[in-house]
Amino acid sequence: MTKSITAIPELDNNTSFIMGLAYKQFRTLTNQRLAAEFDITLEMLGVLRVLDHLGEIPQQTLAETLHRERSVTKRLVDNCIKRELVEAHKSETNKKARYLALTEKGVKTKEQASLCLKKVNNDYYTPLSASEQQLLQTLCKKLIQDNILLGSD
Template structure:
């Protein structure tokens, strides 16, 4: 690594962290989330997780709440909280499954589809700016390597 450090100037270098790809990915993800959330707040009271949920719902509607949780790799209570927040904002509607009354199905409302559209553009632009420090080939390689590691540990 160069003499530049990922840490604030008043903190000493810690190679145990600087040489850890998983730590670096966590920090990079956190920085990106904070940047995206700041830009999203200008348009709606939406989080990146809600927006990802809206994309999944849109592509699979009506979708079981548990299926949404599985896509997002959330536990049941986290998925419920996310869905409840989207329902409260009028972006998602719930309905009972005719085959199983205990199963909650989800679909986007017109308002949800509009928020998804507008905010997805913001996220795309922000991600493009954020990752602009890498070439197109480097971005593809990063995606390939992350996918490879994820598939190696996929249950």
């Protein structure tokens, strides 16, 4: 017998509803830790990870990589700039393009926050075996469609 979450079968048996609850719970736990220790959110850590991996890039590339709308990406970037984690400058060749790069503080924060996130991940996914965790990731990737941009969540 499966665990009842809401005591409403129509919700408890709805995979999308349950996936949403699991993600909200994970995000809440993660954001609490990241905010307390680094004054950042999970989404801001995503920005730092992309810039660490790709180097200096246009803000549009960041939005596309994160599958976020431009307005959401701008808000994330602005919050990272306020915390001195990211620096921005205009392109010499394209005055409309805003280029982004990590600051030294951004690199350090990304490294430390990633270690923190690893601990949260390990704790959160403890109820699942390693093979169940891999299966969950594989199944979620099958559901993701590249042509659908995500908003603020």
